Amino acid sequence: MSLIAELRRRNVIRMAGLYLVAAWLITQVAGTVLPMFGAPDWVPRTVVIVLAIGFVPALAFAWIFELTPDGIKRDEEVPLEKSIAPQTAQRMNRMIIAMLMLALIYFGLDKFVLAPRRAAADVATVAADAGRSPASSNAASGASAAPIPAISSKSIAVLPFENLSEDKANGYFADGIQDQILTGLAKIGDLKVISRTSTQQYASRPDNLSHIANELGVAHILEGSVQRDGNKVRINVQLIDAATDNHVWAEIYDRTLNDIFAVQSEVAEEIAKQLAANISRGEQEALAEIPTKVPAAYDAYLKARALNSRVLQTRQQADETLAAYREAVRLDPDFSLAWAQIARESFRVGWIGLDPSGKLRMEGEHALARTTELAPGSVHTEIARGVHMYYVKRDFAGALAVMDSLKARLPNDADIWMWAGYLSRRLGKFDQSDANFGRARELSPNDANIAYHHGVTLVVMGDCERGVRELDAAAALSPNNTHALAMKLQCAWAEGDFPRATAYLAAADSSSPAVKGLVGTHLFLQRDYKAAITQLQVAIAGSGDTLIDASMNGYLPARIEWQLNLAFGQRLAGAEAQAVANYRQVKAEATRALAAKPDNRYVETAWHCVLGMALAGLGERDAAAAQGKLAVSLVPESADQLEGPGWVVYQARIHAMNGDAANAVPLLRHLMQTPAAVLSAQNLRSEPYWDSLRDDPGFQALVAKKGTR
Structure with a gap:
């Protein structure tokens, strides 16, 4: 009898399979359960070692002994005709199948139930550490700094790479290499990697490395330089x-553009080795991916990435970026990563209202279909799909599920956590949004946009103290951020603290038309109509199409709402003719905008609110109420719990302008119980728009409420 046949007869092979499946299952369960009971780190390791040591004895036992009706006997003592080895083999087969089923059940439970809960718990722990990054604690005026968590030895920031090429126009290429190495590192879950947004403000070779590392909350810094000469590259x-x-490790890579991608994986793997970080098999496969085999296409992609890093403010900027991405896919039609970027950028442009015709949306959907065809299920394809669900379909729940599923694959990508923060608050999951933004802030402590939106989430949760601290951090990182200033004013006004609001405005750039508009609004709320009219007129004349999130939820130029406030103030100041003229002008602009049929439903909603207020100002009560009703039907609170309440505030304002307490007061009562409305009893006491309701008993009961909400 051959050795293999004898191994089968003695059930040694089955014993090996059964042992391995059982050992894997025991290891996985131990790794999950033991930490829950505070077991030291050496306990799970000991379990693995014991199981590994026991493998060979288990096989030896199966070879030497056989199970019989009379108990366990040595194999040579059992006559072949009395052996029950075949029956034992069947029982072992059933045991293997049962163990495999248990393993599959555990795998599904861990992936879809336990892992998300562990991630949420980790994020909640991070978010609970107020002031966990120096950027946020230092920016808090007069706030006490919370203790900063210990810095992990497996943490790293990649500083901008120095461009040593003779052609200084190759600066974008050096930035791109830095970005690609950082992207590779970010795929390793056992590392903490700071985002590129938070490192770009530093020099390539700074003198104060320890200070920078402390600001970013990392133990290690990666510096680099890039020298390009035609097709040759030295990194x-x-x-x-x-x-x-101390220099832990250094290396020089001389490559051509054809094999530039290998550097990303080699650097990432070497750094992981130096920092004793584990790289999973899936992470190794992700590091080995090559996005394109056409060097010129990659060069065009890097140019687009450099353009993409700018703050998007105009359609011209968007067109320049998209043109570079289009060149990349022209040179390599199979460049899936570039197609995904075209999709994401096209959808983003439409979301902020710079694609009224919807042409870019259609281009983006074509690009999404192409990247899905080329790389279905890839990280970049999934991100583009999630962005499409968010920005185009407005499927917030579906988009959130996509972003949450990507956290394990891109654990160090601040944008993934940021998007999860955006989406969870639209679903009314404000605590979850707070946690997601908290994790994003840890990964990108110098990102003004993340700090700002974290602050917004906290404000709509009713936590103005923490919210203002984050808004201050955003303003420190981006001094001209009038969005943050406007949101801080919302807190001060809701709390009736007009001196604090005045102080906020006094510290801002008084030459900015946006600041002038906010000053005018502040004077309007204080009923200093003469001064308010002057400020608002100046602001309207000079602000152009400046957007402020606190005005029409940021979908229309802020001057539109300022002009409505101006008209209302003029009426209260006795300048009726000027008020009517302004209302007519706003009505005409809103009517034209709606006739053009905006591709963005939120923009359309904002224009309906504007038209409703203009009509109410002109005494067209029924038409005004109809516009308010239409506005809230387009984006109801049930569909968007972040911005939906804001449209209801405008609807209530329209009813109040109509003198319709019967419809206005129930809405206000509801809004007072809705955190995202940011509407307080103090707002009702001070805002002139509610004056027509002051004799209504229901309104008086709302105004009498104590506290800010």
């Missing part, structure tokens, strides 16, 4: 221990 990287300034 020099140095890993530095920030606390000691």
Whole structure:
């Protein structure tokens, strides 16, 4: 009898399979359960070692002994005709099948139930550490700094790479190499990697590495330089221990553009080795991916990425970026990553109202279909799909599910956590939004946009103290951020603290038309109509199409709402003719905009609110109420719990302008119980728009409420 046949007869092979499946299952369960009971780290390791040591004895036992009706006997003692090895084999087969089923059940339970809960718990722990990054704590005026968590030895920031090429126009290429290496590192879940947004403000070779590392909350810094000469590239990287300034590792890579991608994986793997970080098999496969085999296409892609890093303010900027991405896919029609970027950028442009015709949306959907065809299920394709669900379909729940599923694959991508923060608050999951933004802030402590939106989430949760601290951090990182200033004013006004609001405005850039508009609004709320009229007129004349999130939820130029406030103030100041003229002008602009049929439903909603207020100002009560009703039907609270309440505030304002307490007061009562409305009893006491309701008993009961909400 051959050795293999004898191994089968003695059930040694089955014993090996059964042992391995059982050992894997025991290891997985131990790794999940033991930490719950505070077991030391050595306990799960000991379990693995014991199971590994026991493998060979288990096989030896199966070879030497056989199970018989009379108990366990040595194999040579059992006559072949009395052996029940075949029956034992069948029982072992059933046991293997049962163990495999248990393993599959555990795998599904861990992936879809336990892992999300562990991630949520980790994020909640991070978010609970107020002031966990120096950027947020230092920006808080007069706020006490919370203790900063210990810095992990497996944490790293990649500083901008120095461009040593003779052609200084190759700066975008050096930035791109830095971005690609950082992207590779970010795929390793056992590392903490700071986002590119938070490192770009630093020099390539700064003197104060320890200070920078402390600001970013990392133990190591990666510096580098890039020198390009035609198709040849030299990349020099140095890993530095920030606390000691010692060089942990350094390497020079001489490559051509054809094999440039190998550098990303080699650098990432070497850094992981130096920092004793584990790389999973899936992460190794992700690092080995090559996005394109056409060097010129990759060069065009890097140019687009450099353009994409700008703050998007105009359609011209968007067109320049998209043109570079289009060139990349022209040179390589199979460049899936570039197609995904075209999709994301096209959808983003439409979301902020810079694609009224919807042509870019259609281009984006074509690009999404192409990247899905080329790389279905890839990270970049899934991100583009999630962005499409968010920005185009307005399927917030579906988009959130996509972003949440990507957290394990891109654990260090601040944008994934940021998008999850955006989406969860639209679903009314404000605590979850707070946690997601908290994690994004940890990964990108110098990102003004993340700090700002974290602040917004906290404000709509009713936590103005923490919210203003984050808004201050955003303003410190981006001093001209009038969005943050406007949101801070919302808190001060809701709390009736007009001196604090005045102080906020006094510290801002008084030459900015946006600040002038906010000053005018502040004077309007204080009923200093003469001064308010002057300020608002100046602001309207000079602001152009400046957007402020606190005005029409940021979908229309702020001057539109300022002009409505101006008209209302003029009426209260006795300048009726000027008020009517302004209402007519706003009515005409809103009517034209709606006739053009905006592709963005939120923009359309905003224009209906504007038209309703203009009509109410002109005494067209029924038409005004109809516009308000239409506005809230387009974006109801049930569909968007972040911005939906804001449209209801405008609807209530229209009813109040109509003198319709019967319809206005129930809405206000509801809004007072809706945090995202940011409407307080103090707002009702001070705002002139509610004056027509002051004799209504229901309104008086609302105004009499104590507290800010």
